[in-house]
Amino acid sequence: MQLVDPVDKTVDRDLSLVKDLGLKLIYAINTHVHADHVTGTGLIKTKVSGVRSIISKASNAKADLFVEPGDKICFGDLFLEVRATPGHTLGCVTYVTGDGPDQPQPRMAFTGDALLIRGCGRTDFQGGSSELLYKSVHSQIFTLPKDTLIYPAHDYKGFTVSTIQEEMLYNPRLTKDEEKFKSIMENLNLAYPKMIDVAVPANMVCGLQDLASKSA
């Protein structure tokens, strides 16, 4: 019996979509890295030549290119703006589509684990800080136009997209004041991530070359 790696399968599906749409993949962009997740970027690089991986400098991870707050990632006539949104991890960033008449409207924000739909990333390990996360979301994400579409990294309830307006109205954590938010985050009682202390075999590290350079 041949085992098929689920990450491999997902990457193949997504690359097939990119091909069907006639697009050329040039960047594989990460919002952050955590020791319990292996990013798919290294695997993508083995399947599509010329793709360059991107992650924030503050993540302290490995990649081809490092970005800092305020940087613009340009592709074709479009660009993504890099916003620092630490709190879930110290190196978390949010990527926002460009501002301007020639850029797609409404804007789109790829928030990683900083802002989830009706939730947010946990802040209880590996550089997490509820104080920082609250400030990040309020100063860097909730200041975007209300119709900006939010695409987070995870959803545990089947949602795929939200808007700034919806989250400012209905997010059960981030609509609260900072003290209440901190207390909510301290009492989430989430299970300790299953994979956080799992050692990664050496052959995976070779294939997935942008795996975080350090773990817990």
Ligand SMILES: N[C@@H](CCC(=O)N[C@@H](CSS)C(=O)NCC(=O)O)C(=O)O
């Ligand atoms: N059950 C999962 C862990 C789920 C989890 O902790 N998710 C993280 C994002 S991945 S580090 C999170 O921030 N969740 C926030 C929340 O409110 O659920 C596992 O054991 O792997």
